[in-house]
Structures are given as structure tokens and as C-alpha cells.
Amino acid sequence: MPYRRLPNTDAARMRAMKKALKTSRELPPNRMAISPRSLVALQRFVPLFEQEILLQRQAFIFQQNRSGDYSEISRKARLYLTHFMRVMNMAIQRGELPPETREYYGLKKNDSSLPSLRTENELITRGQRIIEGEEQRIRDGGCPITNPTIAVVKVRFRSFLEFNSHNKSVAKRVRDYSFKAKGFREEADELILQIWNEIEGYFAHLPREIRLKECENHGVVYFYRKSEKIKQAISGDQLSVYYKKVG
Numbered sequence: 001m002p003y004r005r006l007p008n009t010d011a012a013r014m015r016a017m018k019k020a021l022k023t024s025r026e027l028p029p030n031r032m033a034i035s036p037r038s039l040v041a042l043q044r045f046v047p048l049f050e051q052e053i054l055l056q057r058q059a060f061i062f063q064q065n066r067s068g069d070y071s072e073i074s075r076k077a078r079l080y081l082t083h084f085m086r087v088m089n090m091a092i093q094r095g096e097l098p099p100e101t102r103e104y105y106g107l108k109k110n111d112s113s114l115p116s117l118r119t120e121n122e123l124i125t126r127g128q129r130i131i132e133g134e135e136q137r138i139r140d141g142g143c144p145i146t147n148p149t150i151a152v153v154k155v156r157f158r159s160f161l162e163f164n165s166h167n168k169s170v171a172k173r174v175r176d177y178s179f180k181a182k183g184f185r186e187e188a189d190e191l192i193l194q195i196w197n198e199i200e201g202y203f204a205h206l207p208r209e210i211r212l213k214e215c216e217n218h219g220v221v222y223f224y225r226k227s228e229k230i231k232q233a234i235s236g237d238q239l240s241v242y243y244k245k246v247g
Contacts, residue, residue, distance in 0.1 A: 002212065002222035002223060002224045002225075003222065003223055003225070004196065004200075004220060004221065004222055004223075005221055005222075005223050006189060006192060006193060006196075006221075007189075007192065007221065010053045010181075010185070012221075013049070013185070013188045013189070013192065014046075014049070014050060014053075015219070016192050016196075016219045016220075016221065017042055017045070017046050017049070017188065017191070017192060017195075017219070018046060018219075019218065019219030020034060020042060020195050020199070020218050020219040021039070021042045021043065021046060023217055023218045023219065024039050024042075024218070033198060033199040033202040033203065033214070033218050034195045034198045034199060034202075034218075035198055038191075038194060038195045038198060041191055042191065042195070045187065045188070045191060048184070049184050049187075049188055052177070052180060052181055052184050053181060053184070055177055056174070056177035056178060056180075056181045059170070059173050059174045059177050060174055060177075062170060063167075063170050063171065063174050066167065066170065069163070070163055070164075070167055073156075073159055073160050073163045074120070074123065074160050074163075074164075076156050076159075076160075077123060077127065077156045077157050077159070077160035078117045078123060079156075080148055080152065080153045080156040080157070081117060081123075081126070081127055081130055081153060081156075081157065082114060082117065083148055084130065084134075084145060084148055084150065084153050085105070085114050085115070085130065086114070087145055087146075087147060087148075088101060088102070088105075088145050089102075089112050089114075091145065092112070093112075097142075101137065101142070104133035104134065104136060104137045105129060105130045105133040105134070106126075106129045106130075106133065115130075120164070123160070124161070124164070127157045127160075128157075130153070131150060131153065131154050131157060134150040135150065138150075195218075195219075196215075196219075196220050199214075199215050199218045199219075199220055200215055200220065203215055
């Protein structure tokens with residue numbers, strides 16, 4: 001005996017609801033397998049569900065398309081900050097700057113290792129400290145470090161900050177759509193379960209082959225176990241006989 005399986009993807013949910021809606025609209029009221037209340041619920045819910053899933057998909061695709069740009073912009077920001085700190089360390093090694101210069105950037109004066117910029121938080125906090133430290137050092141009368149200058153570094157860093165802020169906004173939008181879509185999916189599952197129960201109840205008195213065929217025509221999905229053989233489809237003549245009886 002085939003068993004019924006409720007849809008578990010958005011596309012399958014949409015197919016099930018649209019099939020039930022289309023078939024019900026094509027039948028006269030006395031031959032509708034679902035209740036008028038369920039029909040109204042389908043007519044209201046289907047376009048809302050379709051729109052919500054579309055918005056979620058569009059937001060996700062937009063986020064994915066921008067991920068490559070974000071990786072490149074953050075890489076450039078790290079690169080310029082790293083090069084700036086290396087130039088500063090080389091100037092100290094040559095005796096052009098005192099070791100105390102490192103303290104402007106939040107580093108120990110005798111530590112020539114580069115600060116970690118691997119994570120997003122490290123890049124933001126360290127980047128801001130390096131830029132502010134260089135600007136303060138110049139205000140205190142120090143000679144600007146060049147190749148790259150802090151002005152060039154700042155351009156790359158601000159570009160990263162702007163992209164980072166926009167990315168977080170997009171990520172929040174995706175999370176909001178996902179949370180909202182989850183509620184819509186739960187409502188869709190409840191509605192599909194309701195109409196499928198109504199459909200199977202409506203055709204429960206019919207012979208097995210006719211019952212399964214009619215339920216499938218209304219969108220109910222059945223699966224056959226491996227040990228079962230799918231029986232030959234019911235012919236159009238058999239359906240004509242059935243409709244003459246109920247017509």
C-alpha cells in the first residue's frame with residue numbers, strides 16, 4: 001500500500017498547494033474535495049508564501065554574490081596595514097625611528113612582530129588603532145611613514161569598514177527573511193495536511209485505484225515501498241464511468 005508523504009521543500013510545498021488550488025477551481029462546488037474554507041485559505045496563502053520564499057532566495061543570492069568582493073576588500077585592507085607596519089619596523093631597524101614608535105600603535109616598543117589581523121574583529125580593532133596611532137604620532141611632530149602612507153591605508157580600511165557594515169545589514173536581512181519564511185513553512189505544512197486529509201476523506205469510499213488517482217489529481221503525493229509494484233494507471237473510461245455516477 002503506498003504511503004503519503006508531506007512535502008519537505010519549498011518547491012514541493014508550492015506544487016502541492018497550487019495543484020490543489022487549480023484542481024478545485026476547475027470543479028463545480030458539488031464535486032470539490034476540499035472545503036470552501038480551505039479553498040479560501042489556499043487562495044490567500046499561496047501568493048504570500050510564494051512572495052516570501054522569493055524574497056528570501058533573492059537576499060541569499062545577493063549575499064552570496066557579494067562574498068567574493070568582501071573577501072578581496074578585506075584582503076586588501078589587511079595587506080596595506082601589514083605593509084605599513086613592516087615599513088615602520090624597517091625604519092626602526094635602520095635607526096630612522098625610535099623603538100618607542102611602536103607604542104603609538106598599541107605594541108610593545110621592543111616587539112617587532114606584526115599584530116594579528118586574521119579575524120574580522122582583529123582587523124577592525126587593530127586597524128583603527130594603527131591609523132589613530134600614526135595620526136597622533138604625526139601630530140606629535142613625527143615624520144610620516146610612506147609607501148604606503150597612512151592616508152592610503154585609511155582609504156583601504158574605510159572601504160573595508162563600509163563593506164563590512166553593508167554585509168552585516170544584508171546578513172541581518174537574510175536572517176529576518178529566514179525566520180519569517182520558517183513561520184510561513186509551518187503554516188504551509190498545516191494547510192497542506194488539512195487539505196490532504198479533506199481530499200482523502202472525500203474520496204475514501206472509492207475503490208483503491210480510483211481513490212489514489214483522484215487524490216493525486218488534487219496534489220496528494222504517494223510513495224511506493226520497494227516491495228510494492230505500482231499498479232497500472234486507471235483508464236480514462238473508468239473515470240468517465242465514475243463521473244457519470246456522481247455527476
